[in-house]
Amino acid sequence: MKKIICKVEYDTEKSELVQKFTSGNIGDPAGYEESLYVTENGKYFLYTNGGAESAYPEEGITRMSAAKADEWRKNH
Structure with missing residues (x-):
């Protein structure tokens, strides 16, 4: 996904994944x-x-x- 915020491009394809948090299972309507x-x-x-x-x-x-971002990493 790509989005421009305040003239800065944020693109998941061109950026490095630092950490991921998953709640629920695949197909769970409340999962994210x-x-x-x-x-x-x-x-x-x-x-x-x-x-x-x-x-x-x-x-x-x-x-x-x-x-x-550092705070998010510590909490996830």
């Missing part, structure tokens, strides 16, 4: 995944997707500061 990525320029973002009844019923990308 959160995947932390870092771009080649050191910008962090969270890619989210999930089932229809999950917190992430649609794909999304949210940019994160390095501090927030």
Whole structure:
């Protein structure tokens, strides 16, 4: 997935996956995944997707500061 936020491109295909968190099983309508990525320029973002009844019923990308990314990693 690719998204431009504040003139910066965040692309899961061109970025490095740092860590992934999965809740539930494949096919679970309440299940979801959160995947932390870092771009080649050191910008962090969270890619989210999930089932229809999950917190992430649609794909999304949210940019994160390095501090927030570190906090996310510690909590997942």
